[in-house]
Amino acid sequence: MRLLKVATCNLNQWAMDFDCNLKHIKDSITRAKEVGAVIRLGPELEITGYGCEDHFLELDTVNHAWECLKEILLGDWTDGILCSIGMPIIRGSERYNCQVLCFNRKIVMIRPKMWLANDGNYRELRWFTTWKQKDQLVEFQLPPEISEALSQTSVPFGYGYIQFLDTAVAAEICEELFTPNPPHTELALNGVEVFLNASGSHHQLRKLDLRLRAFIGATHTRGGVYIYSNHQGCDGARLYYDGCSCVVVNGEVVAQGSQFSLKDVEVVVAQVDLDAVASLRGSISSFQEQASCKTKVSSVAVPYNICKPFNLKMLLSSPQKIMYHSPEEEIAFGPGCWLWDYLRRSGASGFLLPLSGGADSSSVAAIVGCMCQLVVKEIANGDEQVKADAIRIGNYADGKFPTDSKEFAKRIFYTVYMGSENSSEATKTRAKVLADEIGSWHLDVCIDGVVSSLLSLFQTVTGKRPRYKVDGGSNVENLGLQNIQARIRMVLAFMLASLLPWVHNKKGFYLVLGSSNVDEALRGYLTKYDCSAADINPIGSISKQDLRTFLWWAANHLGYSSLAEIEAAPPTAELEPIRSNYSQLDEVDMGMTYEELSVYGRLRKIFRCGPVSMFKNLCYKWGATLTPSEVADKVKYFFKYYSINRHKMTVLTPSYHAESYSPEDNRFDLRQFLYNARWPYQFRKMDELVQEMNGDRVAFKETGEDGGTAAGGGGMGVVAAASGNPKAGF
Template sequence: MRLLKVATCNLNQWAMDFDCNLNNIKDSISRAKRAGAVIRLGPELEITGYGCEDHFLELDTVTHAWDCLKQILAGDWTDGILCSFGMPVIRESERYNCQVLCMNRKIIMIRPKIWLANDGNYRELRWFTAWKQKYQLVDFQLPPHVAEALSQKTVPFGYGFIQFLDTAVAAEVCEELFTPVPPHAELALNGVEVFMNASGSHHQLRKLDLRMRAFIGATNTRGGVYMYSNQQGCDGGRLYYDGCCSVVVNGDVVAQGSQFSLKDVEVAVAQVDLDAVASLRGSISSFQEQASCKTAVSYVTAPYKLCKPFHLEEPISCPLKIKYHVPEEEIAFGPACWLWDYLRRSGASGFLLPLSGGADSSSVAAIIGCMCQLVVKEIENGDEQVKTDAIRIGQYTDGQFPTESKEFAKRVFYTVYMGTENSSEATRTRAKKLADEVGSWHLDVRIDSVISALLTLFQTLTGKRPRYKLDGGSNAENLGLQNIQARIRMVLAFMFASLMPWVHGKSGFYLVLGSSNVDEALRGYLTKVIDSLYGSAMDLFFWLNSAINLLLMFFIYFKYDCSSADINPIGSISKTDLRAFLRWAAVHLGYPSLTEVEAAPPTAELEPMRSDYTQLDEVDMGMTYEELSVYGRLRKIFRCGPVSMFKNLCFKWGSKLTPSEIAEKVKFFFKYYSINRHKMTVLTPSYHAESYSPDDNRFDLRQFLYNTRWPYQFRKIDELVNELNGTKVPLAESAENKPGILSDQVGGMGVAAAGAGNPNVGL
């Protein structure tokens, strides 16, 4: 038997914080060595942090990375252990995303990434070059100060593997695993038995299964030990890297780290038998045949043995049942861990949430409650870093620290109910109940006097006082009155966040949390719109094509309401998923009032209530949340324009709706999507959790100025409707037998189908 002990890591790195990252790396090496591991794998770009983005274009970033690596190699960290470190490297005039493989205080080889992640949230081609000399290893000249410190001038650079005396080891970096022809396929044929995948993979709802199946598939028919390391936590942006470091042997998972955790360092260790790899490969005829005519891959020889002979001191790691979280748990733990990192690294003293008693803001309150529960649990488990951060943020003195989640929430979480004459007693009561259950410092504020003062000012200036439509006012008056309430809440939220710590004798400031969901962002249901004025401004703009009218358009088309905040933990989570989360959290987080919240119909409560009228969100939007989820997935995930969306929905909804009805729905959606697109340019930074997020910043790169009439596309839809009405095509035919038509993963009219979506989108 050739016994090999390996260690892989979850590290909570922080982009551009080299001290933090270096300490975590050293800690992980120490833990791996104490466990007896001879291979240690860390995350992609772990020295700099993965999310440096345009900082990668600065020479300082690369120089600092070399300084950190030199510090590691100058000590005894790599003595007797192969370590793979992720960092940017400049060779000649090109910048590469590299794994630097080191052992015994020397660099054995540098492996540049050959396939870069360049879609969705990833823009690696903006900062790095892919290594294109695939079957070539070249000499790389180390920076002079590094060469002097290591007494090593050059190192092999390129695509290849390391041949030890008793096994072969190779790197496969993140995205490369998910390519049509991944490197591990030919590396396995060249005798590589251990694959090290350093990754920077973000959390997305229902995504982990795709990742785990890729690890299993990589070794199931080829054999091998597949090591996977990942970042875990918020490294400075919208993404939460969800860890789940793993070791897979011949298709069986034998070690798995946590997916959500407050720990800065987590190391998963496994002892494997490499003879089991050789035995599997030798028993597969097709593997033998393909290996006999393989394309040779370059390698570097290393005069070391990694394996131990047969012994009974420690057992071989056995297959494990993979740990998956249900989506409701993912919504609880992912944003909670992201918020904790944001809180402890931003210098803030806590969070403030405008709590309306509705589903969205109540979901955010429950997530903060979950965060407080996780903090207390980790302190009980002996995590000194979490304890230190909690004492500082909660401003504990005299040796005190959090021992109860509600008490900790009282120190770091304010909730504010800002009611008006249009608010109901039901929402006020729900907000108060939930605040008591979570433990927040709750304020109940009436803001009618502030609104009245603004209306009086307006009346003084214009001689007119706007009225609600129910009281005889126009659409413009009705919408204006609603927007005043929303924007006053935004102003008051930021005022309370900056001044309430002062009121209570605390230092620091609080971050304002947003609570708009992904479906509302897609529809632009953040403030109300003045359709006639916006249409007129658009007509004028296209006619005159002048900057003045462009400014007029933005002036008329309001934004910056109470959806504006510092960060938003649910900004890319669907309404359907949030309602399921509320039901789950009522039981599993111990907040029973959430059951009442989930059962209540969504309403903005910005218009007066009458015996025969109650304002409802879905009525205001002109579409249901379930429909919005379907539109969102078709638009983003399946890249449908208006015409393609119409065709697909004819197959999905044809048994319930006529082509004309479907056409009107598609036109209505695209009209309001394009009208509201500019709001995405200033959308509050949100936790990324759903692959149809319309976030303009990096994920959904589309223009924000549209011809909202979509004349060509809508005309094509009308032509198709006429054809379908004339030919009587059966629209309810199964989509599964039609090439190019979406299957049930898109969702139909029902809540379950639209909300569940495709469980395996994104990488």
């Protein structure tokens, strides 16, 4: 038996904070060595942090990375252990995303990334170039100060592997695993038994299974030990990197780290038998045949044994059941951990949330409550860093620290119900009950006086006073009156966030939390610069349907029972007067259901459908209940309001990324914001198709978990002006 102990890690790195990142790297190496590991793998670009973006274009960023690597190599960190460390490197005039493989205080090899992530949330080609010389390793001249310090002038650079006396090890960096022809295929045929994948992979609802299946598939038919490392934490932007570092042997997971955690460093260790890899490969005839005529890959010889001989006292890591979180748990823990990172790193003293008693703002409140529960739990488990951060943020003294989540919430979480004459007692009561369950410092504020003052000012300037539609006013008046309320709440929220800590003799400021969901953003069902304009938004990329199931889960698992009643209530903005024969409802205002919005969003973004393609798809999906003409009307209505309101995406509050059809304009959904909202060519093509179908119903429909038939047409709602539709709730 050739026994090999390996260590991989989740690291909560912070882009451009080299002190923080270096500390975590050293800590992870120390822990790996303490348990006897001879290989330590860290995440992609771990020295700088993955999310540096255009800072990668600065020479300082690369130079600081070299300085940190030098500090690691001059110490005893790499004695007797192969460390794979991620950093940017400039070779000549080219900048590469690299894994630096270090052993015994020397750089053994530098492996540049060959296939870069360049879609969705990723823009690696903006900062790095791909390594294209696959047929050879070249000599890389180390920077003079590094060369002098290490007494090493050059190092092999390129695509290849490390050949120890008893096994072969190679790097496969993040995106390369997911390419049509991944490197591990030919590396395995060249005898590589251990694969190191350093990654920067973000959380997205229901995504983890795809990642783990890739690791399992990489070694199931080829054999091998696949070691995966990932960032864990916000890194300073919209993404949450969700850890789950793991070790897979011959297609079976033998070690898995956490997906959501407040820990800065988590080391995952496994002990494996490399003879099991050799045995599997030797039993597969096709592997033997293909290996005999393989394309040769360059290697670097390291005359050292890293395996241990057979020892009964050394237990092998056994296959284990993969840990998956439900989508409801992902919504609780992912944004909860993301919020904690923002709170502790921003210098803020807490959060302020406009709490309307509706589903969206209540979901945000529950996530903050979950964060408080996680903090108290980690402190009880002995995490000194979480404890120190909580003591500082919560302003504890005399050796005290959080032991109760509600008590902690009272210190760091303000909720504000900003009611008007259009608000109901039901929502006011629901907001208060939920605030009490979570433990927030809750305020009840009436905004009617401010609204009336603004209307009086308007009347003085213009001589006119607008009226609601139910009182005989026009659509323009009705929309304007709703937007005034929404924008006043934004101004009031920021004022309270900045001044309430002063009122209560607390240091610092509070971050304002937004609560608009992905479906409302896609439709533009929000007022520009209303309470959707906050500091950060933990649910801005989560669908209404997922939020509703989350509310049920949170009512039962987080201890906030009032969420069940909130989920059951019909969504309403409460921006118009309530009458016995009229009650404002979100889905009526929007002219479409949240279920329909989710379908439109997935077809538009994930399946890349324009109006005509979407119409064709929905004729199949909804054809059992709707005529082609009715389907066309729905598609036209969606694209009209999507394009009219696209400009709002340019000012969306930075949101936790969780859904693949997010319309977020920053970098995930790059589209123009000035459209011809009539879509004359596309809508005309749809009309022609409807005529060809002669108005007949399609005889069949597609079924699926997100399918079903369309709900009724609903009212047309308010026509969006430049300022847009009001936001449901606060």
